[in-house]
Amino acid sequence: MGVLLEVENLTTEFVTRGGVVRAADDVSWDVGEGETVALVGESGCGKSVSALSIMRLVAPPAGRIVGGRVLFKGRDLLALSDEAMRQIRGREIAMIFQEPMTSLNPVLSIGRQLTEGLEIHLGITPREARQRAGELLAMVGIPDSERRLGQYPHQFSGGMRQRMMIAMALACNPSLILADEPTTALDVTIQAQILELMKDLSRRLAVAMLIITHNLGVVARYADRVNVMYAGRIVERGTARELYANPRHPYTLGLLRSVPRLDEPRRARLDPIEGQPPDLTRLGAGCAFAPRCAFQVARCAVERPRLVPIGGGGHVSACWEAANLDRAVARSGAAT
């Protein structure tokens, strides 16, 4: 499996009233051809900004990509002309957003929103585009597609709108889809439908996917590899199985422990991560997670840990105590 997208040392800053915020701080990760990779983290950790940076959709003057490279099929997207980037956006790399109602145009028909991209990117005739649009709707499970093409987004339910977004994303046969919280706004049963649809289509069409989410269950079911982000940095990465079975960053461990699980006996008390996420304008020299960390040592306050390999299989963690974490976990597990 070749590497499709390689993000190297990406740094994106925003100017806010409180000061300059590094929303993505020296972030590196990659997606293989046909692979599904997850970026996991809580609000403000930089996961959405990473995706927007790849698409060069960070809005100046407040937001700026200040460093790094985004290699897509070997070409650095950050060095492309605006015109060349437009050829990539929507055609080679497509995006699905959390709230489909705000990302669809309310005054354009469903058909027109699908055909617009097809005509621009593929240079096909309106008639061909309309036929393809009908096929796309059928592919994402919207029946009666001919009639549906004439309707408007408000006539679609939330689940159908997200199907429509997926159809738009797939329209030009992209090789990568960036899905930013694709099912967060949907009901549980509809969420299951949409995720199964995305998984099925990505396999069938061999599209690689980057899923951005805060939902650890969604990640467990759908991702091959996982990057965990905290305060603008990746703190742990590994295959989904390795990461869940053997978390080696206290933040990952804390996230996994804080959620109640249906497959386990009910606990008398939940085990939250205490404290609040940090103010990104006031990060110190040390590890950003240290103030909330149950495993911190003196070094954590003064020196920021870098990602280092743990075991094999590409598992990396940015924690001074990573090597001792399994023993610490065993101890605390025995204590509770």
Add this chain to the structure above:
Amino acid sequence: MSHDAPLLEVRNLVKHFHVGGGLFGGRAGVVRAVDDVSFSIRRGETLGLVGESGCGKTTTGRCILQLERPTRGQIVFEGRDLTTLGEDELRPVRRKMQVIFQDPYSSLNPRMTVGQIIAEPLAVHGIVPDPAQRAARVRELLGHVGLLPQHARRYPHQLSGGQRQRVGIARALAVEPALIICDEPVSALDVSIQAQIINLLEDLQAQFGLTYLFVAHDLSVVRHISDRVAVMYLGKIVEITDRKSLYDAPLHPYTKALLSAVPIPDPALEAQRERVVLGGEVPSALNPPSGCVFHPRCPIAVDRCRGEVPELREIRPGHRAACILA
């Protein structure tokens, strides 16, 4: 009143909304948001109310609070039917019932300090008329919800989501209510903060003997916090029982599908798991299906389900479900 009498009893609650036929024309219709719902909550108990958007769980909460006047049915709180009371008679009752909303940002006044927000109900209800004593009470309440005295001078926008939800909880606690309706109180919060707030709600319940109606769509959270659980679909309760029975041995096919739709944070388990993925979508409450409202999406529906409205009947002791096949 005997100690065993329920704190709240909802009897055959019906709430219809009339829509359409307005400025833009359109056909007039009736949305059956809540359609013959009955349940009761004992003192100190937590009843989870689960369902997807539009199932009527929030409207049920609003009817209990008398923020919506029910179309039919009774809301018996501490032995009195609230639907028969006028606004003046309701005011003292409202003190006993408080609500915590999903989005603490939009439910807190951005131009008031945290101290003013928490002190307001104390002044309005004349509970602590003296301003100095009120300030002391605000500090005490901040302490109960894990905030510091200096937070009283902050504005909502200066707080994080979790801190704002703590303020919402402090405001609800201020009037010493008996019942708190928690309407999706953690769904807008980050995962690591959700657990903090849930633990806080449980601590406060133990400390003050609170009774909760916990409205949510997250089945894992509901299992953690609830003593009993009711599952709603399209305005009706389809299953209601104690926590253990519901999660260990669900009877209604909708409950089973909901449970199966929750992804479990364990890739090894998820890979082996069989899922019931429901087809279709929740139909409109404007035009609900005939017979059992769930039949168009039900994986086990038979012909009878199309014509017969299933009764919510006791299938095992203390375990009721509205399915003819259960």
